Amino acid sequence: MYDLATRRHAIALLSDGRSLNSVSKETGISRASIRAWQVRIDPLPRLNQETACPGPADPAAYSYLLGLYLGDGCISPHPRGGHHLRIACADDYPGLIEQCRTAILAVRPTGKVYVLQRQGCVAVTSFGRHWTCLFPQHGPGKKHERRISLEAWQQAIVDTHPWEFVRGLIHSDGCRITNWTVRNGKRYEYPRYFFTNKSDDITGLLTRTLDRLGIAWKQANACNVSIARKDSVALMDEHVGPKH
Incomplete structure (x- = not known):
């Protein structure tokens, strides 16, 4: 053309x-x-030409999917145009795979979702012509090696649906575990949440959201955030919960 x-x-x-x-x-x-x-000097519109980005159909589902994408997602181009969104989910968590699939369909109801089996995990995948504008954080290279920040409209969605965003991040790069200790000869067990990510930007998106929600957290080391206080864990259990 x-x-x-x-x-x-x-x-x-x-x-x-x-x-x-x-x-x-x-x-x-x-x-x-x-x-x-x-x-007519202006080009005629092509059938497969991208139209204006429609935005997510379900903002709450998008906030969750954004968390999943920042943790374990990628976007790759199709040779004939459009892109594939792929979210990696471990085989051990069939519930997470279904939640991911449901979120994608809620964000883009006219699309299709299929699951590609990989070694030890699946790639929940959807083709579309708007994934790059729905997730402008895409780009070449690893996420922790480049700048990651939210657009104003994305931040507005996260501010409205913060728990969904936190749940997506924890379900992708986090976990709920049970720690134990011995005091006065007795064994005590207590749950805690961990989030592990090499990107300071993505970790910052999580911790700032946790601050707004009143969740106490600590930087366990360079790549790990820990949530261990009893009241904060209780809130996390209420709104996030373990992967299953």
């Missing part, structure tokens, strides 16, 4: 009194195309 500048150049040559044949020979453009541009 010729761009608008090329079309205008060809029409300008005709306006100088040149014939269709001579302009066609000089530019390498067919006479039929140049003749059509005399009637």
Whole structure:
């Protein structure tokens, strides 16, 4: 498809009194195309051309899916246009696989979702022409090696649905475990949540959201955030829960 500048150049040559044949020979453009541009110079819309990004159909589901994507998601181009969204989910958590699938369909109800088996995990996958605008954090290279920040409209969704965002992040790169200790000869067990990610930006998105929710957290080490206080764990259990 010729761009608008090329079309205008060809029409300008005709306006100088040149014939269709001579302009066609000089530019390498067919006479039929140049003749059509005399009637309409703007390109006709293509059937597979991307339209304006429609935004997520279900903002709450999008907030959860955003957390999953930032943890274990990627977007890759299709050779004939459009992109595949892929979220990696471990085989051990069939409930998570179904929640991921449900979230994708809620965000893009007209799309389709299929599951590709990999070694030890599945890739919950959906093809579409708007995944790159729905997830503008996509880009070449690993997420922890580049800047990750939310667009204003994404932050507005996270602010409205913070627990869904936290649940998506924990379900992708987090876990709920039971720790134990011995005091006065007695064994005590207590649950805690961990989140592990190499990206300071993604970790910051989580911890800032936890702060707004009143969840106490600690930076266990360079890549790990720990939530261990009893009241905070109780809130996490109420709104997030373990993967299953």
